[in-house]
Amino acid sequence: MVSIIRDLVEESRIFERNNNMKTLLLGNEAVARGLYEAGCRFVSAYPGTPSTEIAETVAKYAEIYAEWAPNEKVAAEAAIGASIGGARSFCAMKHVGLNVAADPLFTVSYTGVNGGLVIAVADDQGMHSSQNEQDSRHYAIASKVPMLEPADSAECLEYAKLAFDLSEQYDTPVLFRTCTRVAHSQSIVDLSDRVERALKPYEKNPAKYVMMPGNAKNRHPIVEERTKKLVDYAETSGINRVEMGDRSVGYVTAGICYQYLRECFPNASILKLGMVNPLPIQLIKDFAAQVDKLIVVEELDPVIETHLRANGIRVDGGKDLFGLCGELSQNKILNALDMQTPAYIDFGETVPPRPPTLCPGCPHRGLFYTLSKMGLTVSGDIGCYTLGSLPPLGALDTTICMGASISGLHGFNAVRGVESAKKSVAVIGDSTFMHSGITGLIDIVYNKGISTVLILDNSITGMTGHQQNPTTGKTLKGEPAPSVSIEKLCEAVGVKRVRVVDPYALAELKAAVSEELAAEEPSVIIARRPCILLPEVKIAPALYTDHDKCKGCRQCMTIGCPAISFADKKASIDPTLCVGCELCIQMCKFEAILKKEAN
Amino acid sequence: MSQTKGIMIVGVGGQGTLLASRILGSVLLGQGFDVKMSEVHGMSQRGGSVVTYVKFGEKVYSPLVDQGEADYILAFERLEAARWISYLKTGGTLIVNDRRISPMPVITGALPYPDEIVEKLRASGAQIIASDALALAIEAGNPKSVNVVMIGILSALTDFSEAVWQQALTDCVKPKFLALNQKAFSLGRAYAQKSL
Numbered sequence: 115m116v117s118i119i120r121d122l123v124e125e126s127r128i129f130e131r132n133n134n135m136k137t138l139l140l141g142n143e144a145v146a147r148g149l150y151e152a153g154c155r156f157v158s159a160y161p162g163t164p165s166t167e168i169a170e171t172v173a174k175y176a177e178i179y180a181e182w183a184p185n186e187k188v189a190a191e192a193a194i195g196a197s198i199g200g201a202r203s204f205c206a207m208k209h210v211g212l213n214v215a216a217d218p219l220f221t222v223s224y225t226g227v228n229g230g231l232v233i234a235v236a237d238d239q240g241m242h243s244s245q246n247e248q249d250s251r252h253y254a255i256a257s258k259v260p261m262l263e264p265a266d267s268a269e270c271l272e273y274a275k276l277a278f279d280l281s282e283q284y285d286t287p288v289l290f291r292t293c294t295r296v297a298h299s300q301s302i303v304d305l306s307d308r309v310e311r312a313l314k315p316y317e318k319n320p321a322k323y324v325m326m327p328g329n330a331k332n333r334h335p336i337v338e339e340r341t342k343k344l345v346d347y348a349e350t351s352g353i354n355r356v357e358m359g360d361r362s363v364g365y366v367t368a369g370i371c372y373q374y375l376r377e378c379f380p381n382a383s384i385l386k387l388g389m390v391n392p393l394p395i396q397l398i399k400d401f402a403a404q405v406d407k408l409i410v411v412e413e414l415d416p417v418i419e420t421h422l423r424a425n426g427i428r429v430d431g432g433k434d435l436f437g438l439c440g441e442l443s444q445n446k447i448l449n450a451l452d453m454q455t456p457a458y459i460d461f462g463e464t465v466p467p468r469p470p471t472l473c474p475g476c477p478h479r480g481l482f483y484t485l486s487k488m489g490l491t492v493s494g495d496i497g498c499y500t501l502g503s504l505p506p507l508g509a510l511d512t513t514i515c516m517g518a519s520i521s522g523l524h525g526f527n528a529v530r531g532v533e534s535a536k537k538s539v540a541v542i543g544d545s546t547f548m549h550s551g552i553t554g555l556i557d558i559v560y561n562k563g564i565s566t567v568l569i570l571d572n573s574i575t576g577m578t579g580h581q582q583n584p585t586t587g588k589t590l591k592g593e594p595a596p597s598v599s600i601e602k603l604c605e606a607v608g609v610k611r612v613r614v615v616d617p618y619a620l621a622e623l624k625a626a627v628s629e630e631l632a633a634e635e636p637s638v639i640i641a642r643r644p645c646i647l648l649p650e651v652k653i654a655p656a657l658y659t660d661h662d663k664c665k666g667c668r669q670c671m672t673i674g675c676p677a678i679s680f681a682d683k684k685a686s687i688d689p690t691l692c693v694g695c696e697l698c699i700q701m702c703k704f705e706a707i708l709k710k711e712a713n
Numbered sequence: 714m715s716q717t718k719g720i721m722i723v724g725v726g727g728q729g730t731l732l733a734s735r736i737l738g739s740v741l742l743g744q745g746f747d748v749k750m751s752e753v754h755g756m757s758q759r760g761g762s763v764v765t766y767v768k769f770g771e772k773v774y775s776p777l778v779d780q781g782e783a784d785y786i787l788a789f790e791r792l793e794a795a796r797w798i799s800y801l802k803t804g805g806t807l808i809v810n811d812r813r814i815s816p817m818p819v820i821t822g823a824l825p826y827p828d829e830i831v832e833k834l835r836a837s838g839a840q841i842i843a844s845d846a847l848a849l850a851i852e853a854g855n856p857k858s859v860n861v862v863m864i865g866i867l868s869a870l871t872d873f874s875e876a877v878w879q880q881a882l883t884d885c886v887k888p889k890f891l892a893l894n895q896k897a898f899s900l901g902r903a904y905a906q907k908s909l
Contacts, residue, residue, distance in 0.1 A: 136742070138738050138748060138750070140752075163754055166754070242753065243754070266749070266776075295751055295776060295777065298751060298752045298753070298754055299749055299750060299751040299752070299776035300738060300749065300750040300752070300776075301749045301750075301773075301776065302742070302747060302748060372774075373774040373775045373776065374774070374775050376774040376775075377717075377774040377775040443775070443777050444775055444777065445779040445780055445781075455779075455780065455781065456780065456781025456782055456802065456803070457781055457803055458780045458781035458799040458800070458801065459798050459799055459801055459834075459838065459839055460799060460837075461795045461796075461798050461799070461833070461834070461837070462833075463795070463827050463833075464824065464827075465795045465827065466792070466818045466819050466823075466824040466825075466826065466827075467762070467816065467818060468725065468761055468762040468792070468793070468816035468817075469761055469817060469818075470726060470759035470760055470761035471759060471760040472759070473727075473759060473760065498759065501759065504817065505817065505818075505821055506817075506821045577759075579754065671820065671821065671822075674817060674820070676760055676815075676817065676820065678820070679815050679820055680820070680822070690856050
């Protein structure tokens with residue numbers, strides 16, 4: 115029987131249908147369609163939920179060059195280069211990815227563009243798949259770059275096209291902010307044909323593109339003038355839309371919050387902001403003058419509210435009602451306003467949570483079991499393997515951001531000494547190592563650290579749903595590509611002890627970790643086995659337990675495999691989940707877990 | 714509140730809830746409704762609790778179904794039915810695959826798996842159609858087709874013709890798996906018609 119985690123049933127993608135028709139698209143697919151229709155020629159991105167499907171969808175359009183970059187900074191810089199080179203260009207990332215790409219953002223604000231340049235950032239209010247819920251609107255304000263915020267898929271498509279027009283008209287990069295509920299909601303869009311844009315001529319112009327102090331000083335006032343012009347646009351263009359209804363309360367809002375509000379109050383007066391930086395002033399003042407009370411509805415930080423207060427506009431409700439944390443919804447808005455919400459059934463008992471888990475057969479499981487059993491301090495990173503933190507494995511001590519496992523361990527051991535280095539490891543995936551792990555490893559070698567680094571090479575970027583990366587030998591478009599050798603890369607930065615182990619072979623793995631911890635020099639262990647969900651990985655027949663031999667010791671339960679359950683003091687294996695990785699066989703001292711004999 | 718209908722598809726990451734929502738979306742779009750669907754991608758798909766919201770009507774604003782707003786909940790597992798039951802509208806219907814998949818806190822022994830979930834939900838006043846969708850999926854030829862069995866059950870509760878559902882199935886499923894899924898759909902639909 116095939117594992118239920120394998121996608122046997124796949125759907126044909128909607129965007130492959132004809133143009134000029136109404137169709138349901140994910141917000142991310144609609145952004146991709148907008149890029150296509152706008153004549154965009156260059157896309158670079160690093161995967162990150164909830165932004166990933168933009169680049170994956172774009173990759174299917176032959177007219178657009180599209181790539182996975184090793185990280186968001188590279189993606190942004192590549193898109194900047196393509197823009198200077200005369201093409202409409204685009205890069206995409208999740209909110210924390212914009213932290214990585216912040217360096218080029220602040221300076222490309224000064225240089226402006228040649229071909230239009232759009233930078234998409236997907237926020238994750240509620241932290242469905244993220245380590246924080248920072249509000250990316252602050253970046254637009256800080257870098258003095260206009261930011262558009264669509265509220266559904268139709269606006270994703272429309273604003274993507276508009277963003278390029280604004281970029282070229284105002285000589286500025288444009289930030290394009292989505293969130294989980296826009297990026298991962300499907301709604302109806304109208305498709306149009308692509309408008310081809312010829313490459314603009316490139317002319318050498320150091321005063322615009324060489325940002326050394328003498329030139330940058332001349333560019334800064336241009337940026338400030340640009341912002342004034344963009345405020346005029348915000349006041350008059352119609353992208354910020356007033357919908358007058360009941361005048362007892364007026365709501366100022368943007369993005370997904372508009373949808374929640376409209377659902378609650380079909381007849382309310384709403385000022386819907388489509389551009390969240392820079393904000394209009396007169397438009398909001400005029401709106402405020404027409405309503406008795408003014409309430410600002412926004413998720414996370416009081417960006418709109420602060421702007422209103424700074425401009426002397428009376429705000430009768432905002433963050434005092436809605437708070438600073440998490441997502442809003444219809445009922446959260448109604449509750450905040452002290453209004454009635456629908457009745458509902460209460461189950462009345464504790465429902466055990468169902469946190470995500472490492473899949474059955476995941477190559478990371480045996481590794482985390484080993485590290486946990488050895489009692490090591492484990493410096494963690496961002497990826498599927500972050501799930502090694504959950505019970506019963508409970509292996510991780512820290513997770514901060516992409517790449518921090520290695521550099522963080524270096525600092526930890528620098529202050530705690532040699533004995534600490536012999537009891538601690540960093541764990542990082544292949545894609546995350548390419549993203550920003552290598553610089554941390556250089557830090558260890560260069561500064562004479564002795565830390566041990568485990569690179570969990572599962573041949574794919576896993577958590578975001580199987581994207582290629584520089585080590586996998588394939589591009590975003592599925593074409594063969596040169597692959598980075600992790601071994602040679604580690605050797606090249608000066609690590610002398612580099613070895614490869616199979617994380618399914620627990621005894622060998624444990625011996626390797628012990629040896630490398632004992633060595634008083636930097637070492638890298640590459641735990642290499644492909645993700646069990648990759649189509650090319652063969653799945654073995656399900657294992658089964660012999661209840662007569664099972665002594666009920668629960669040793670097999672310590673690896674936290676979802677396929678193994680325990681009832682009436684005996685272990686059982688779910689044949690629809692088990693992929694026959696045999697990790698549990700290595701746990702059982704009583705030979706109670708068995709393989710099906712081949713016929 | 715605007716007059717929109719809400720359907721939720723809840724289950725365990727990997728059970729194919731996304732395909733179920735795409736078939737449903739295709740049906741609703743074909744009927745001329747405004748449609749919005751909100752999905753879950755990323756971390757929670759790794760064996761965690763997953764939910765898809767489907768909204769339709771003359772004009773839909775929020776893609777989310779909130780507590781007390783769902784006309785139908787399709788629960789692919791019974792603990793997930795208990796988890797999301799508060800989202801069912803008064804008078805709404807719960808369609809549940811009466812199967813247990815233990816979450817990790819139950820597997821490790823930290824928390825018990827509640828017993829008699831379906832009976833308790835029925836006692837709470839919810840309208841319920843419980844089935845062994847996994848058995849029907851296996852009968853159709855693949856345990857993975859639980860999602861389409863559940864869609865088959867839902868189809869029998871709606872006013873849309875069977876042909877409309879069949880067309881959506883053809884549009885959303887790879888030709889290689891169409892026959893299997895047609896069988897799964899028919900078994901689900903027949904089961905619901907018997908139960909009504």
